[in-house]
Amino acid sequence: MGTAFDDLAFLAGSENRPAVLLAVTERPHTRDELEAETGASRVTLGRILADLTDRGWIRRRGRQYEVTGLGRLVANAYKTFFETMETVAQLKPLAPWLPVEDFGFDIDRLEDASVTVPTHSDPLAPYRRAAHTQRQASSLTVLTNATAPQNIEVIWRRTTAGDLTIDAILTHDVIDTIQNDEQMASMFRDILASGQAEIRRYNGEIPFIVAVADDLVDIAIADEGGLPRGLIQVVDEEVRSWAEQTIARYREQSMELSVESFTG
Structure with a gap:
């Protein structure tokens, strides 16, 4: 399914993709819950769920979507990276000093x-x-x-x-x-x-x-x-x-x- 860079680019290319992955990592969600929580349109959400499923990061169980072991690993790594970049953004104005x-x-x-x-x-x-x-x-x-x-x-x-x-x-x-x-x-x-x-x-x-x-x-x-x-x-x-x-x-x-x- 492509390289590690492809997967990173996939996640970083949309605010909704990591939002969906992080949401189902916290707990299983129905499609309606994900739509309400992320604000993504139904069409966009459907495409994201399909892409995350194809990558093996989430799976559907009944009416709910849940994270896989691989997906949890990706979600945790992304969350750490995102928090680090938030820190960098905060400190950036002070960088020269x-x-x-x-x-x-x-x-x-x-x-x-x-x-x-x-x-x-x-x-x-x-x-x-x-x-x-x-x-x-x-x-x-x-x-x-x-x-x-x-x-x-x-x-x-x-x-x-x-x-x-x-x-x-x-x-x-x-x-x-x-x-x-x-x-x-x-x-x-x-x-x-x-x-x-x-x-x-x-x-x-x-x-x-x-x-x-x-x-x-x-x-x-x-x-x-x-x-x-x-x-x-x-x-x-x-x-x-x-x-x-x-x-x-x-x-x-x-x-x-x-x-x-x-x-x-």
Whole structure:
């Protein structure tokens, strides 16, 4: 029945073909159920069912169509491939700035990640998404080379209310910026005075922003000029382990700050 490429081209050539195969892989379907579920016309569906049957991927049993062992193998492989391509599509806008060489995990661990990118109407979308996460979390560990007033305000409100504990490592440039802004400096004095936070200064370069908020890992991507290009968020044990180890490595080389560190 042709080559493996022919079979792949057959599936990829129509949204309805894999939809039908995946549907009957989940459970047997009648023709009417498949028509309703996929939205394919009766003529199109009839042709797809005939083609899938000819390939030995499905069979008819009474009024229902069910997957064969071979068809299940094809369906599972296609589903994995499709999910991978969805991940590629999500990450594609960030490709020029993704520090893949710094990731201590396989990129396919981001398969279930959500990606937030800035838009013309909302250039600060990644910061807003991070702030949303910070409003929901009970603990936050962060390594950062940048900061934003809206994120600091969320952290200030939640730590002073006793709702959030934070362990943060900031570059010397970020600390200097905060110290030279009285409003932000005042917030950091309150944050440290709350007893809910530990703030540390790292006297070197940090290549990217990474945070662990409860079980969620945030990886913020910026361009060469420091402009935000996207926020990757994922719940994955391997990615979390990498994030925690990365933060711990910088933590060992950082200096803990006190309330007085933010007093002019």
